[in-house]
Amino acid sequence: MANESAFSPSPPAPPPLAAADVAADALLAPWPVSPWPAPHVSRPNPLFAILPLSALAIGLVLLVAVAVILVLTRRGRLRMMGAGVSVDGDKPGAPASSCASSARGSHNGGCYAAAGCIYGGRLGPLGLAVVQPRRSQGAQVFTYRELERATDGFSEVNVLGRGAYGVVFRGRLGDGTPAAIKRLQLDLRRQGEREFRVEVDLLSRMHSPHLVGLLGYCADQSHRLLVFEFMPNGTLKSHLHPAVVTEEAARTPPPPRGVLDWQTRLCIALDCARALEFLHEHTSPAVIHRDFNCSNVLLDHNYRARVSDFATAKVGSNKANGQVRTRVLGTTGYLAPEYASTGKLTTKSDVYSYGVVLLELLTGRVPVDTQRPPGQHVLVSWVSTTATTPCSAVYRCSCDLSSDS
Numbered sequence: 001m002a003n004e005s006a007f008s009p010s011p012p013a014p015p016p017l018a019a020a021d022v023a024a025d026a027l028l029a030p031w032p033v034s035p036w037p038a039p040h041v042s043r044p045n046p047l048f049a050i051l052p053l054s055a056l057a058i059g060l061v062l063l064v065a066v067a068v069i070l071v072l073t074r075r076g077r078l079r080m081m082g083a084g085v086s087v088d089g090d091k092p093g094a095p096a097s098s099c100a101s102s103a104r105g106s107h108n109g110g111c112y113a114a115a116g117c118i119y120g121g122r123l124g125p126l127g128l129a130v131v132q133p134r135r136s137q138g139a140q141v142f143t144y145r146e147l148e149r150a151t152d153g154f155s156e157v158n159v160l161g162r163g164a165y166g167v168v169f170r171g172r173l174g175d176g177t178p179a180a181i182k183r184l185q186l187d188l189r190r191q192g193e194r195e196f197r198v199e200v201d202l203l204s205r206m207h208s209p210h211l212v213g214l215l216g217y218c219a220d221q222s223h224r225l226l227v228f229e230f231m232p233n234g235t236l237k238s239h240l241h242p243a244v245v246t247e248e249a250a251r252t253p254p255p256p257r258g259v260l261d262w263q264t265r266l267c268i269a270l271d272c273a274r275a276l277e278f279l280h281e282h283t284s285p286a287v288i289h290r291d292f293n294c295s296n297v298l299l300d301h302n303y304r305a306r307v308s309d310f311a312t313a314k315v316g317s318n319k320a321n322g323q324v325r326t327r328v329l330g331t332t333g334y335l336a337p338e339y340a341s342t343g344k345l346t347t348k349s350d351v352y353s354y355g356v357v358l359l360e361l362l363t364g365r366v367p368v369d370t371q372r373p374p375g376q377h378v379l380v381s382w383v384s385t386t387a388t389t390p391c392s393a394v395y396r397c398s399c400d401l402s403s404d405s
């Protein structure tokens with residue numbers, strides 16, 4: 001069959017045109033008509049050249065557009081990270097934040113959330129921090145050497161105090177700024193890393209005159225240090241309960257210290273309330289301090305109070321009641337009973353702790369004192385059972401105040 005078609009006779013040749021027809025065609029056609037079909041000349045179709053070129057151009061434009069969008073999105077995200085607050089520090093090893101929100105507006109003439117998230121989300125694959133360039137705004141990055149120099153080689157003479165996560169040294173930075181430098185102790189399981197991340201992540205985003213500012217940090221090799229504004233009048237605890245504080249803490253400022261007068265106490269109470277208001281109402285989601293107590297209230301040169309120690313802070317939930325379920329952490333005597341018994345944490349847990357600090361300011365008593373007579377061991381229970389009327393509460397408190405501190 002195939003052979004048949006291959007050798008089939010060619011179609012009959014067309015009959016030759018009459019000479020008259022040719023002449024008539026020549027008159028009608030705008031160009032001379034040949035009686036024979038024109039030889040096939042393969043002229044390149046211009047479309048074949050234009051199409052690939054325009055595809056290439058469109059591709060390039062698209063590429064540039066995608067690149068621009070990526071750059072803009074990344075910048076926008078970084079800006080949000082700077083202003084936002086988000087820490088999920090209970091997930092060890094997780095990049096520090098999603099940074100989805102921002103602190104709102106100004107507060108009491110000075111609270112604002114500023115850009116400066118430097119540490120969050122910039123960890124190498126092994127959790128080692130990538131050293132960042134210094135910034136004029138926000139937390140600075142220090143080398144271990146710089147902080148070693150600032151503290152005279154972490155000299156014992158400069159120890160301000162020891163906390164659960166490390167030792168705090170008095171220091172002077174290269175530009176002369178006094179600082180409190182906290183050297184975190186990382187154990188083999190890198191405990192302390194989470195606290196470091198939370199403090200850097202939160203404090204480099206939240207700025208309020210009622211919080212102790214983070215000047216910078218160091219994540220050099222395995223060293224983890226936090227550099228805070230130096231609070232020359234030490235902790236509220238060292239003023240209210242000087243007999244209880246450690247020998248080291250008593251070095252700041254040099255003793256003896258006078259009794260805090262009522263006006264100063266009231267001012268401290270207001271400053272603390274504003275600090276908590278900032279954390280609870282002016283950041284979104286709210287930040288729950290989780291360990292608000294009088295050793296985390298520091299006093300500046302004017303005895304204005306600032307809240308510190310965000311190592312165990314927790315970002316609250318955006319849901320209706322803002323409740324988060326978490327491990328129970330905090331300091332004995334300051335824990336809200338419902339949080340202690342259920343592990344359900346809300347901003348109200350901080351408010352309870354604030355109430356205990358208020359009672360300390362009023363009475364000069366420590367929250368738990370087993371040396372006292374039965375029924376008076378726990379400050380809150382004692383006040384709630386004894387102080388039946390506001391007048392008797394104030395009377396009893398001022399009596400205690402003059403005798404205790």
Ligand SMILES: Nc1ncnc2c1ncn2[C@@H]1O[C@H](COP(=O)(O)OP(=O)(O)OP(=O)(O)O)[C@@H](O)[C@H]1O
Pocket residue numbers: 160161162163164165166167168180182212228229230231232234235249252291295296298308309
């Ligand atoms: N910014 C600061 N300025 C001056 N002194 C400070 C500063 N920060 C901390 N200190 C001193 O260092 C001590 C230890 O502080 P740190 O925050 O490590 O522990 P803490 O809050 O006392 O205890 P913990 O961390 O166990 O709750 C404080 O009691 C205080 O005397």
